[in-house]
Amino acid sequence: MLGNFIYSNPTKLYFGDDSLKYLANELKNYGKKVMLTYGGGSIKKNGIYDEVIKILKDSGKEVFEVPGVMSNPTVEKLYEGCKVAKENDIDLILAVGGGSVIDYAKAVSVSAHCESDPWEKYYLHMEEPDNKIIPVGCVLTMVGTGSEMNGGSVITNHEQKLKIGHVFGDNVMPKFSILNPQYTLTVPKYQMTAGFFDIMSHIMEQYFSNTDDNTSDYIAEGLMKSLIHSSRIAAKDPQDYEARSNIMWTATWALNTLIAMGKSTDWEVHMIGQAIGAYTDATHGMTLSAVSLPYYRYIMSSGLAKFKRFAINVWGVEANGKTDEEIASSGLDEMEKWMNEIGVVMNITELGVKEDMLDGIADATFLLNGGYKTLTKQEVIEILKKSM
Numbered sequence: 536m537l538g539n540f541i542y543s544n545p546t547k548l549y550f551g552d553d554s555l556k557y558l559a560n561e562l563k564n565y566g567k568k569v570m571l572t573y574g575g576g577s578i579k580k581n582g583i584y585d586e587v588i589k590i591l592k593d594s595g596k597e598v599f600e601v602p603g604v605m606s607n608p609t610v611e612k613l614y615e616g617c618k619v620a621k622e623n624d625i626d627l628i629l630a631v632g633g634g635s636v637i638d639y640a641k642a643v644s645v646s647a648h649c650e651s652d653p654w655e656k657y658y659l660h661m662e663e664p665d666n667k668i669i670p671v672g673c674v675l676t677m678v679g680t681g682s683e684m685n686g687g688s689v690i691t692n693h694e695q696k697l698k699i700g701h702v703f704g705d706n707v708m709p710k711f712s713i714l715n716p717q718y719t720l721t722v723p724k725y726q727m728t729a730g731f732f733d734i735m736s737h738i739m740e741q742y743f744s745n746t747d748d749n750t751s752d753y754i755a756e757g758l759m760k761s762l763i764h765s766s767r768i769a770a771k772d773p774q775d776y777e778a779r780s781n782i783m784w785t786a787t788w789a790l791n792t793l794i795a796m797g798k799s800t801d802w803e804v805h806m807i808g809q810a811i812g813a814y815t816d817a818t819h820g821m822t823l824s825a826v827s828l829p830y831y832r833y834i835m836s837s838g839l840a841k842f843k844r845f846a847i848n849v850w851g852v853e854a855n856g857k858t859d860e861e862i863a864s865s866g867l868d869e870m871e872k873w874m875n876e877i878g879v880v881m882n883i884t885e886l887g888v889k890e891d892m893l894d895g896i897a898d899a900t901f902l903l904n905g906g907y908k909t910l911t912k913q914e915v916i917e918i919l920k921k922s923m
């Protein structure tokens with residue numbers, strides 16, 4: 536490990552099928568006014584809403600609901616939540632849902648008391664909050680983003696055709712998150728599978744950078760192996776609690792800052808995926824799966840030693856008698872088999888991308904330099920064409 540860093544993560548986690556019982560105790564730490572935010576209604580169908588409302592009422596809280604947070608939350612929805620939070624002087628934002636709802640809660644948290652336009656301040660200009668931040672707590676219902684233990688908050692502006700994430704600091708990360716694997720068992724298979732690939736992508740984005748020997752990479756390999764193992768089980772039987780429970784825990788550690796320590800990290804797949812999301816509103820994890828193989832095959836020669844290590848340590852590729860290129864390629868071939876096995880989307884055409892969007896998507900893709908190769912706009916277009 537050659538990098539220097541400061542590490543802290545303030546989010547308190549409650550994990551397990553009895554974890555909601557700890558909510559009442561957490562609520563004691565905050566004032567009376569709670570903004571309860573959630574998605575399009577899944578929590579009403581599976582009963583989580585009723586359980587949470589009961590605890591809030593029994594705790595004497597005044598509840599202000601902001602329902603209808605869509606996947607890929609929009610800037611217009613952000614303004615709506617800010618109004619509710621500011622006008623009612625909210626003490627705690629309780630997010631009950633997946634990454635979209637939690638990202639949204641963080642965006643409202645920093646924006647409600649912001650004097651200027653939050654989209655411009657936090658997303659276009661990447662400024663840090665200098666106003667009151669409303670604390671956020673979570674009850675996680677869908678696994679993938681890691682939003683439950685990180686500072687990430689992704690907002691989409693359809694008018695400007697931009698989907699941008701801001702990674703806020705410790706002061707914006709959830710104060711607590713309740714992780715009950717049982718809650719994830721009602722997630723539709725398409726969303727579940729997208730979440731699995733999102734986890735894999737988060738780990739790869741951090742793993743495929745730098746050349747020094749770093750403990751973070753060994754942890755990343757362990758997380759990938761656990762994910763591959765459990766996702767195969769869950770793809771066959773989504774109701775397998777043990778597999779879903781392991782995946783929930785893996786997702787949290789895949790993107791809670793730990794495995795990025797001492798690393799520059801890549802994130803180019805996410806940049807391309809977010810640009811596709813801005814144009815198509817497609818499911819996040821599928822935007823990543825659809826471009827990952829063409830991207831990694833394109834950059835493989837620039838980070839050959841790491842791709843060889845990935846093939847051997849993560850996919851168990853037999854190295855004997857093969858060149859480094861052959862070993863590295865076999866690793867990506869194994870990954871392709873796994874992707875087909877769990878059933879992720881393998882091309883961007885299926886997500887609604889048309890040939891005439893490619894130039895715009897490439898323009899909306901931020902080009903980063905933390906990975907093994909810094910792309911040009913033309914190279915992004917080439918990768919998109921290979922992903923069609």
Ligand code: NZQ
Pocket residue numbers: 573574575576577578581604605606607608632633634635636638676677678679680681682685686687688689700718719720721722723726730733790805819820
């Ligand atoms: O809206 P409802 O009705 O609740 O349905 C949701 C939604 O349709 C459904 N769902 C969630 N839990 C369920 C359930 N359905 C049945 N039973 C349950 N228990 O699942 C659908 C997807 O939910 P969503 O929250 O949109 O998914 P996800 O967790 O993948 O979040 C995606 C958002 O997170 C951002 C993405 O860009 C996207 O906007 N990301 C956030 C990151 C972060 N904070 O660090 C990093 C990621 O890379 C990602 O960019």
Ligand code: ZN
Pocket residue numbers: 680733736737805819
């Ligand atoms: Zn992601």
